Amino acid sequence: MKPAPFDYVIPATLEEAIGYLANDDVEAHVLAGGQSLVPAMNMRMSRPELLVDLAKVDDLDFIRDESGSLQLGAMTTKRDVEMSPVVAHAQPLLHAANMWVAHPQIRNRSTVGGSIAHADPAAEYPAVALLLGAEFEAQGPNGKRTIPVDDFFVTYFTTALEEGEVLTKVMLPAMAAGTGWSFQEIARRHGDFAMAGVGVTLQLDSAGHCQNTRVVPFALGPTPVRATAVEEAINGETPSADLFEHACQKMADGIEDPTSDVHASVEYRRHLSSVLGARALEEAVDRARAAN
Amino acid sequence: MSDKKTIRVTVNGTAHEAQVEPRTLLADFLRQELHFGGVHVGCEHGVCGVCTILMDGKAVRSCLTLAVQADGHEIVTIEGIANDAELHPIQQAFIEEHGLQCGFCTPGFVIAIYELLRDNKEPTEEQIMDVIGGEICRCTGYEGIRKAVRSAIKKLQAASA
Numbered sequence A: 001m002k003p004a005p006f007d008y009v010i011p012a013t014l015e016e017a018i019g020y021l022a023n024d025d026v027e028a029h030v031l032a033g034g035q036s037l038v039p040a041m042n043m044r045m046s047r048p049e050l051l052v053d054l055a056k057v058d059d060l061d062f063i064r065d066e067s068g069s070l071q072l073g074a075m076t077t078k079r080d081v082e083m084s085p086v087v088a089h090a091q092p093l094l095h096a097a098n099m100w101v102a103h104p105q106i107r108n109r110s111t112v113g114g115s116i117a118h119a120d121p122a123a124e125y126p127a128v129a130l131l132l133g134a135e136f137e138a139q140g141p142n143g144k145r146t147i148p149v150d151d152f153f154v155t156y157f158t159t160a161l162e163e164g165e166v167l168t169k170v171m172l173p174a175m176a177a178g179t180g181w182s183f184q185e186i187a188r189r190h191g192d193f194a195m196a197g198v199g200v201t202l203q204l205d206s207a208g209h210c211q212n213t214r215v216v217p218f219a220l221g222p223t224p225v226r227a228t229a230v231e232e233a234i235n236g237e238t239p240s241a242d243l244f245e246h247a248c249q250k251m252a253d254g255i256e257d258p259t260s261d262v263h264a265s266v267e268y269r270r271h272l273s274s275v276l277g278a279r280a281l282e283e284a285v286d287r288a289r290a291a292n
Numbered sequence B: 001m002s003d004k005k006t007i008r009v010t011v012n013g014t015a016h017e018a019q020v021e022p023r024t025l026l027a028d029f030l031r032q033e034l035h036f037g038g039v040h041v042g043c044e045h046g047v048c049g050v051c052t053i054l055m056d057g058k059a060v061r062s063c064l065t066l067a068v069q070a071d072g073h074e075i076v077t078i079e080g081i082a083n084d085a086e087l088h089p090i091q092q093a094f095i096e097e098h099g100l101q102c103g104f105c106t107p108g109f110v111i112a113i114y115e116l117l118r119d120n121k122e123p124t125e126e127q128i129m130d131v132i133g134g135e136i137c138r139c140t141g142y143e144g145i146r147k148a149v150r151s152a153i154k155k156l157q158a159a160s161a
């Protein structure tokens, strides 16, 4: 339970960090909060030759509200997200989802960028990013680029980031006025990874019908996904418990190849996702009504 | 590869300089090099919480922190919580309220609760549970620990009144 030998550098600039990461001769990994990477190294599931610690790189640790769009530096900790009045005001959904991540002792080090780059299928941050339509800024040997969330999460623990690229910024657009939201999950113990979770945003039109519904189940397959069939079944309809339960049951039945492991069987995950989906939709409607 | 690096850390108020391999975990450095035996090691993947220490005042897992990452930082272990003459009110509360049996988990609990009560004189039940849920105790049960936290809150309020 100790890591295999490796070398360690702590560069002062992003360019220097990218230089180390882009060297093909050495298997180099970014070290952010270390709350996923170090356990994997302790268990020898990961054996990098070089760790490139981003702790001293300037301007990766910030929380900014730019006319409603929330900009988070990759090295911002989840503890800072939790404590930030800017986040609580601009993006209460992120604040709520952040509280499902582990415990203060982990959130003190775990970073925003680490959760996005790590792309654990049961993690909250990728689901929030998909729900809100995030964009990510990355910098690598070929310069800077912006990656929309729809192109980012590829499969289990795999993203569109290329060799040598560092995720630098997460951008979460503001929710439209009157949007109701909900973020629900079930874990064995609070703070453990989710066995199933669902995030929802929606609006109500002047007749009280649902519109612009987004439903994102997570912890059920390789990446969080948009449940477009549920979204379509609900848009234009009057919200009701029946409608939500029916649509979410169909969503659960339709999930392809759900994860099955020691934490939960396929059947149980399907069941949780349908119950959580209906619960999340109802809460989002309540919030939308309160906001109108 | 993996040449030793020089690090400078302050532990419980005393400055140390040492040569460490990059793969040395902060927990092992504190235990084996500096002989702070109160830094316990259990799961080594961040789950059990026995290795929790303060780094720059924040409760963190020393099994998920590399010793090289502590370079230039300030560490406090359970040995640095009490003053010479008497136990810290949190430690006293653990004794009085049966917050421990074997004591293996206790250093992690005390450090994590120390951070909570330093920043928040009147935590909610939810905030208390969020912190103690991040530490695993396998023999006392959490009721004694919750009582100890409530008692520590009163002791600290009385001391600052």
Ligand SMILES: Cc1cc2nc3c(=O)[nH]c(=O)nc-3n(C[C@H](O)[C@H](O)[C@H](O)COP(=O)(O)OP(=O)(O)OC[C@H]3O[C@@H](n4cnc5c(N)ncnc54)[C@H](O)[C@@H]3O)c2cc1C
Pocket (backbone or CB within 6 Å): A029, A030, A031, A032, A033, A034, A035, A036, A037, A038, A039, A074, A075, A100, A101, A102, A103, A106, A109, A110, A111, A112, A113, A114, A115, A117, A118, A120, A122, A123, A124, A125, A161, A165, A166, A167, A168, A191, A192, A193, A194, B045, B046, B047
């Ligand atoms: C006990 C425990 C409970 C946990 N519970 C939860 C939970 O409930 N929900 C949850 O979501 N997470 C949970 N986590 C995981 C935690 O949130 C991780 O810290 C997080 O997923 C990764 O962030 P990090 O900053 O620690 O990244 P690291 O561990 O440092 O890195 C993770 C991976 O991402 C890469 N990486 C990191 N930053 C960048 C970057 N800027 N650019 C490119 N690549 C990068 C690294 O190279 C590595 O491959 C838990 C962890 C522990 C130990």
Ligand code: FES
Pocket (backbone or CB within 6 Å): B040, B041, B042, B043, B044, B045, B046, B047, B048, B049, B050, B051, B052, B061, B062, B063, B064
């Ligand atoms: S030994 Fe560090 S959390 Fe278990």
Ligand code: FES
Pocket (backbone or CB within 6 Å): B099, B100, B101, B102, B103, B104, B105, B106, B136, B137, B138, B139, B140
């Ligand atoms: S007192 Fe024995 S594990 Fe907690």
